[in-house]
Amino acid sequence: MMNNMKLKQLIEKYPFITDYFSGNKLDINLEEERTFTEFLDSFSEEEIEDFAIDKESLTENLEEYIQNMKEFLGIKEEKGVESLTILPGFDKSRKKEGFETLTLHKSEIISIVGPTGSGKSRLLADIEWTAQKDTPTGRSILVDGKVPDMKWRFSSNNKLVAQLSQNMNFVMDLTVREFLELHAGSRLVEDIEGVTSRIIKEANKLAGEKFEMETPITSLSGGQSRALMIADTAILSSSPIVLIDEIENAGIDRRKALDLLIGEEKIVLMATHDPTLALIGDRRIVIKNGGIEKIIKTSKKEKELLKDLEKMDAIIQSIRTDLREGRELSLKK
């Protein structure tokens, strides 16, 4: 479960783990943007031999350490949903799908790729409906390995799935503060002020241009309102699963948006045509003719490619900014 969290996020959540790192002579300074696995993978063969680094047991022991410390400190986390499982159905030609079971865990991002009309939205809808062979695909959805309680289908306040859809049309005549207070109140949050200011802070990290608590919702830009919705969903929504149907580039930092959701221990499924977003996932579901054809694990080579793609995206972003600001455009390296 800690696999996808950056060290920074892990330390924020479990401050005591810095003792584990120093106890194991692991210098994580300057490594905080990495996950623990990425950090371990950064050692060379020689270092691994010289310092007798055993990646597997370091990872297992860290998990155990967190577990023990939580018990010792009496930290009770609401357990929430740990996993989501998809069992195969059929494609549009009634051929069985190309996998046996697919289980996703907290803090995992999986992307969904495939041509337009191939059935990506159908898959998201099956999950939202917790399908039990009662949709056109014949798929079944399990939550924590079991047939889910049908309450998920019909409850409106305690949903299994939060959707981040394309259109975020606000018609409400409220300021950002009023909107968030209303929402936090409906979720029975105790520290409303703390939570709302955290959401604003996170949303402003995602949006290109900052906004204030007192800004009317209706005057937010497209990017700002998206950023607000994402931060709101990550922090305030009780839904353990977040479905994203293509986050377009509306002036938000999409990488940070996904990191935020992962840090809040969501299971994220994201339909996308964008290679940068697709490769952020650990795996990707390939959909063809209405069925899951295969599941590809993002390879080390692809993660390298991701770094290059992110650099290219950053270049395009900065040219976009120049364009908006009325500057002359050139390729900066």
Ligand SMILES: Nc1ncnc2c1ncn2[C@@H]1O[C@H](COP(=O)(O)OP(=O)(O)OP(=O)(O)O)[C@@H](O)[C@H]1O
């Ligand atoms: N396995 C299936 N069996 C029967 N019908 C299916 C199956 N999968 C998808 N469909 C149907 O095919 C149509 C297209 O699927 P869907 O809208 O999910 O495509 P999409 O990949 O999301 O497309 P877009 O990229 O345009 O959003 C829908 O009407 C859907 O219900």
